[in-house]
């Protein structure tokens with residue numbers, strides 16, 4: 342039974358299905374975080390914004406370097422892993438800026454950082470999807 346599980350698991354890893362599951366899960370956290378940030382701005386709820394940014398940052402850590410990022414790109418887009426990684430870095434930087442601005446109650450500046458996050462999500466998706 343244990344052996345079967347190991348075999349099934351290595352088959353999953355072998356086909357890259359495992360990486361896909363991780364990616365899909367992380368992207369759903371990215372999406373949830375982002376929508377909480379947006380709601381937080383709309384409803385003037387800083388705690389919601391903060392929680393959303395934390396969720397985004399945590400998920401974005403999946404792309405901690407170029408090699409890790411490359412793994413999650415479709416084969417034919419892997420030569421653009423540098424651009425994708427830079428987008429992930431922009432998300433991290435903008436998230437930190439957002440929190441800093443929020444702590445100083447600079448809401449307009451914080452919202453600019455939020456827009457920067459959305460643009461960076463789109464930059465990676467543009468690579469992945471050939472937009």
Ligand code: HEC
Pocket residue numbers: 364365368369371372375397404410413414415425426428429432458459461462463465466469470
């Ligand atoms: C480094 C690249 C990269 C970054 C940065 C990135 N994504 Fe993604 N995202 C992907 C890939 C790869 C896919 C899967 C392929 C596709 O959907 O075209 C994906 C898919 C998605 C999906 C669809 C998932 C599904 O189940 O179909 C959502 C939603 C999503 N991303 C949200 C976000 C949000 C929100 C951000 C920014 C906070 C973000 N992503 C940043 C690479 C990235």
